[in-house]
Amino acid sequence: MNTTLLIMAAGLGSRYGGNKQIDRIGPNGEILMEYSIHDAVAAGFDKVVFVIRRSMDSLFREMIGDKISKKVHVEYAYQEYDSLPGGFQAPADRTKPYGTVHAVTCARSVIHEPFAVINADDYYGRDAFAAMASCLHRLQGTSDRAAMVAYYLKNTVSDNGHVTRGVCSRDEEGHLAKVTETYKILPFPDGTIRDINDDPAGVILDPNALVSMNFWGFAPSFFDQAEQYLSAFLASGEGDPLKREFVLPSLVDSLMREQGLKVEVLSTDAVWFGITYKEDKAYVAGELKKLHDRGVYPPAL
Numbered sequence: 001m002n003t004t005l006l007i008m009a010a011g012l013g014s015r016y017g018g019n020k021q022i023d024r025i026g027p028n029g030e031i032l033m034e035y036s037i038h039d040a041v042a043a044g045f046d047k048v049v050f051v052i053r054r055s056m057d058s059l060f061r062e063m064i065g066d067k068i069s070k071k072v073h074v075e076y077a078y079q080e081y082d083s084l085p086g087g088f089q090a091p092a093d094r095t096k097p098y099g100t101v102h103a104v105t106c107a108r109s110v111i112h113e114p115f116a117v118i119n120a121d122d123y124y125g126r127d128a129f130a131a132m133a134s135c136l137h138r139l140q141g142t143s144d145r146a147a148m149v150a151y152y153l154k155n156t157v158s159d160n161g162h163v164t165r166g167v168c169s170r171d172e173e174g175h176l177a178k179v180t181e182t183y184k185i186l187p188f189p190d191g192t193i194r195d196i197n198d199d200p201a202g203v204i205l206d207p208n209a210l211v212s213m214n215f216w217g218f219a220p221s222f223f224d225q226a227e228q229y230l231s232a233f234l235a236s237g238e239g240d241p242l243k244r245e246f247v248l249p250s251l252v253d254s255l256m257r258e259q260g261l262k263v264e265v266l267s268t269d270a271v272w273f274g275i276t277y278k279e280d281k282a283y284v285a286g287e288l289k290k291l292h293d294r295g296v297y298p299p300a301l
Contacts (some may be wrong), residue, residue, distance in 0.1 A: 002113040002138045004047040005040045007033055008103040008214070009060070009120035025281060027289045028300040031187035032121055032275065035224055035288070037068055039126035040116075042267040043133040049105045056076045077107040085227045088234045091092045091241050095269050099230065099245030100214060102231050104244055108223040113138045117248065123284070125270025126296070135266060139219045146252065147217035147264040148176060151272045154207035155183070160279035162186040166212030166249030167205065168265070174257065176263035179212055179249040180258055210248050210265065213272055217264075218279050225255060 004282055007061055025032055048068065054058050067076050071104040071267065079097050081090040085108045090098075097103065097211065104117060114136040118124060126150045135147045150168055157163055171177040184197040194202025233246040255261035273284050 001044050001138055001140055002047065002048055003133060004111050004113055005037070005045045005114040006049045006051065006104065006107055006111065006115050007036065007120050008051050008079075008100055009033065010053050010056075010103060011119075011121075012049050023275075023281070025275070025285050025288060026284075026301065027292055030288070030301045031064060032123055032210040032284070034064065034068075035123055035297070036118055036120075037064075037072070039124070039129040039131075041072050042126060043129040045072070045116070045129070045133060047075065047113075049075045049077060049107050049115075049142070051077045051079050051106055058126075064096060067123055072199045075107075075110040077110055079103050080135075081107045084234065084235070086229045088231070092159070094242045096243060097244070098234070100248045101226050101246040102249050103246070104218075104222060108227075109137075110221075112220055113270065114217065114219055117218065119214045119274070122213055122215075122239055122272065122274035123288070124272055125214070125268065127268045128215060128266070128270035128272075131266045131270075132215065133301060135264060136217050138264075139217060142219050142232050143221040144260055145219065145262050145264070146255075147266055148252075149266045149268055149270070150210035151213050151270075152160065153193060153205060153209045153211045156211055156213060156274075157185060157187045158276050158280055159180060159187060159276040162196065163276055166214075166247075168210040168212055169268065170210070170265055172247045173231050174180050176252070176265050179253045179257055181247055181249045198248065206252070214248060216248060216252070217266075223260070228250060 041263050052094055132149060139145050164183045164267050165185055166179045167182050169177045169180045182195050186191050186196050193205050195205055203255040230246055230253050273287055275284055
């Protein structure tokens, strides 16, 4: 059975202050998503789909697409306003994409098999890809099943500023019960981790809470549901018209409540790290070098 890895790389990286998706961070100039692709191919994925902006196309192909196409089938999809469903017109002065749900729907014409979704600027760990590859085989032919790889909140925060995480809870059967997109999570000097979105003093969160890092597994039927809910979101007019986004954790939560979607929570010992702020780069570079030094990765990818 074919399995695809969809990599969302159209974000602007506004807090990072640059195009972090193609910043060279590994000890030999590797960009972060090369590690995900390496781990995915090792786990059995046979196609990679990049969701990018059209303005990034030439640079993206030169830096990574043409190189990896020698080892795995590569496709491109473009997250632009002309790909919004229902003929929706974005405000003339909007510059941001419409979020991760929009990113996924942009790829429906090139994906017809179970697929995984990840961010371009996160490191997920090879065990996570192995767990997801196995699970995608169980999603073949289903319309009410999905999967996610969960990580501990304490391992996903940044000392350099607040982050957004989908905070999860599980039911008695171990399936995902709820996912709450939480937008301003920050570690405090006293060792606590708090949500400061509505209160500067913060609401203390469980450091061992499971969080979504946008590593999802879906059947192809997910595209129909995603387009339907994205259309409703755009038509609702809720939120700031220049900034509002529809994100995967919110969609998955709605599908669980309204459509009976069952989401398998995959357990893994994989380590996650990523880059939100420029100050995160030195830490991530150091962690990648340790992985190379330990032989987890060859001297150069």
